[in-house]
Amino acid sequence: MSVKKLSDLAKTIRSKNAGTDKITFDVIFREAAAYDLVKRSGALSRGSISRLLKIDPARITDFVEYDPAYAIKFTILRDRPSGSAGDGDIFGAQQYAPLLDIEIDDAA
Amino acid sequence: MKSLKIICPNGHLGFAPLKVESFRLGVAQKPDYIAADSGSDDIGPVPLGSDTCASPASWQEHDLEQMLLAARELDVPMIIGSAGDTGSNSRVDMYVQMIRDIARRHDLPAFRIGWFYSELDKELVRGRIRSGSAIRGLDARDELSEDELDATTRIVAMAGVHPFVSLLEQKCDVIIGGRCSDSAVFAAPALYHGFPEAQSYYLGKVLECASFCAEPYGAKETVLGEITRDWVEVTAMHPEQRCTIASVAGHAMYERSNPYHEFVAGGMLDMTDCHYEQVSEKTTRVTGMRFVPAEELRVKLEGSGKVGERYVGMAGIRDPYTIANVDEVMAWGRRQVEERFGPDGWELHFNVFGRDGIMGEMEPLRDRPGHEVLVVVQGVAPTREMAEEVAITGTRQLFYARLPDVKGTAGGVSFVFDEVLPASPAHRWTLNHTMAVEKPLDLFPIETAIVGEKTFADA
Numbered sequence: 001m002s003v004k005k006l007s008d009l010a011k012t013i014r015s016k017n018a019g020t021d022k023i024t025f026d027v028i029f030r031e032a033a034a035y036d037l038v039k040r041s042g043a044l045s046r047g048s049i050s051r052l053l054k055i056d057p058a059r060i061t062d063f064v065e066y067d068p069a070y071a072i073k074f075t076i077l078r079d080r081p082s083g084s085a086g087d088g089d090i091f092g093a094q095q096y097a098p099l100l101d102i103e104i105d106d107a108a
Numbered sequence: 109m110k111s112l113k114i115i116c117p118n119g120h121l122g123f124a125p126l127k128v129e130s131f132r133l134g135v136a137q138k139p140d141y142i143a144a145d146s147g148s149d150d151i152g153p154v155p156l157g158s159d160t161c162a163s164p165a166s167w168q169e170h171d172l173e174q175m176l177l178a179a180r181e182l183d184v185p186m187i188i189g190s191a192g193d194t195g196s197n198s199r200v201d202m203y204v205q206m207i208r209d210i211a212r213r214h215d216l217p218a219f220r221i222g223w224f225y226s227e228l229d230k231e232l233v234r235g236r237i238r239s240g241s242a243i244r245g246l247d248a249r250d251e252l253s254e255d256e257l258d259a260t261t262r263i264v265a266m267a268g269v270h271p272f273v274s275l276l277e278q279k280c281d282v283i284i285g286g287r288c289s290d291s292a293v294f295a296a297p298a299l300y301h302g303f304p305e306a307q308s309y310y311l312g313k314v315l316e317c318a319s320f321c322a323e324p325y326g327a328k329e330t331v332l333g334e335i336t337r338d339w340v341e342v343t344a345m346h347p348e349q350r351c352t353i354a355s356v357a358g359h360a361m362y363e364r365s366n367p368y369h370e371f372v373a374g375g376m377l378d379m380t381d382c383h384y385e386q387v388s389e390k391t392t393r394v395t396g397m398r399f400v401p402a403e404e405l406r407v408k409l410e411g412s413g414k415v416g417e418r419y420v421g422m423a424g425i426r427d428p429y430t431i432a433n434v435d436e437v438m439a440w441g442r443r444q445v446e447e448r449f450g451p452d453g454w455e456l457h458f459n460v461f462g463r464d465g466i467m468g469e470m471e472p473l474r475d476r477p478g479h480e481v482l483v484v485v486q487g488v489a490p491t492r493e494m495a496e497e498v499a500i501t502g503t504r505q506l507f508y509a510r511l512p513d514v515k516g517t518a519g520g521v522s523f524v525f526d527e528v529l530p531a532s533p534a535h536r537w538t539l540n541h542t543m544a545v546e547k548p549l550d551l552f553p554i555e556t557a558i559v560g561e562k563t564f565a566d567a
Contacts (some may be wrong), residue, residue: 025360068357
């Protein structure tokens with residue numbers, strides 16, 4: 001058994017606004033094997049995301065495993081609309097960084 | 109017509125210039141239309157509220173010039189949506205004037221231009237609220253209240269295909285749209301030529317961000333979409349880019365909360381059963397899309413309200429004890445503003461870069477700040493003078509914060525400059541709602557004109 005980081009398995013890990021009130025996160029894999037491994041591991045779930053980002057699970061509006069693109073995608077409500085004074089990330093483009101180090105159990 | 113080809117050179121025209129090489133390769137494919145969307149709400153609420161652009165005029169004009177010259181050379185229509193980032197009325201007028209200027213500069217033969225406006229009178233919206241037709245909130249927002257409407261500076265409605273189709277029926281060669289759905293820019297010509305809704309809206313969905321549906325990653329490159337009654341194909345024009353199953357399927361989820369459903373004025377594009385097939389090296393074919401018409405036509409409204417004038421200051425911290433107690437330092441700064449201006453009527457915002465300036469409370473590492481941090485301070489108030497004083501109080505007082513055990517008593521922070529800087533007025537998104545409409549064209553007034561017609565004065 002070994003443990004890998006999500007950033008070692010995924011081709012793309014990104015975040016971006018989905019409208020003015022939400023940020024959406026995409027984790028995209030190059031091939032089915034890595035995608036299936038991460039899906040099986042359960043390391044990416046509504047529960048793990050809400051714990052990692054310390055947000056109420058109700059703020060996760062969508063969580064989708066999207067087979068055609070080998071992608072896991074979830075969307076959260078912002079705590080205030082994008083670009084309000086004090087918002088540190090108007091585009092929502094730097095919110096994905098904590099996902100990089102999520103640990104995936106290779107033996108899953 | 110058995111098939112229709114559209115090229116898109118830019119996913120947000122003006123935000124960065126289109127790349128000319130792949131655009132020329134796209135033009136060489138002899139497309140039936142050249143189209144691009146110029147809008148985004150990514151840029152925050154300031155441009156809509158203050159009626160400004162987020163993009164330099166020279167970049168916008170560069171892309172409009174490339175597209176107009178190519179479209180007139182091929183004698184095919186050119187379509188632009190959401191003019192000037194926000195699609196407000198003044199941005200539409202600005203693009204129409206740019207088109208006139210470019211045509212004159214190049215002495216182009218006469219052509220017909222059409223445009224439409226998307227701004228919505230606040231009183232029209234108020235009338236709807238009072239008549240009991242709720243302005244429904246999107247994304248967990250409440251119904252629009254009159255208070256929130258009062259706080260709004262400018263509203264645009266997001267047009268669907270309707271005004272574009274109307275202008276195509278009037279044989280316009282160039283169309284400049286106010287705020288609209290990105291996909292409408294491409295779906296409208298497809299629908300106008302009789303292609304089915306599902307394929308037409310999918311064509312719009314896949315083309316709207318230009319080369320973001322291709323790989324390897326590289327923005328602002330041209331892609332070509334082709335539609336028939338049965339399928340949509342998308343082809344990368346850049347020599348090094350390809351549209352693959354992964355890149356095209358992946359793009360369906362870009363900037364959307366859900367990869368299966370795309371809502372437009374008039375219905376929903378359902379991509380749940382889309383099938384992707386690599387038909388040649390650079391081309392992917394998509395089938396299986398569906399369109400579900402809406403029972404009630406509702407348009408999305410975007411609104412921005414001014415919060416106040418704004419100044420910005422910055423202060424650096426290197427002392428580890430001060431970094432560990434930066435919340436106390438900021439609380440001291442806030443108290444000094446309160447003593448000067450009272451408890452409300454102003455806003456003071458701190459972002460601590462090096463700790464949690466980007467993610468705020470969601471930052472998992474916020475208890476492990478770096479060895480140095482930068483506090484970005486924003487002061488917001490009704491007048492520029494007051495905003496400047498709020499910001500400079502909130503910044504300079506960090507220097508004097510009284511921490512009990514600090515060793516450095518000559519000044520608690522570092523300054524890159526000992527001043528605060530004027531920033532754009534603070535705004536916030538007040539509307540992200542939908543409104544019922546019966547006749548969509550009523551909301552989007554249309555105009556047309558001939559550009560380049562010789563007048564008696566010219567003769």
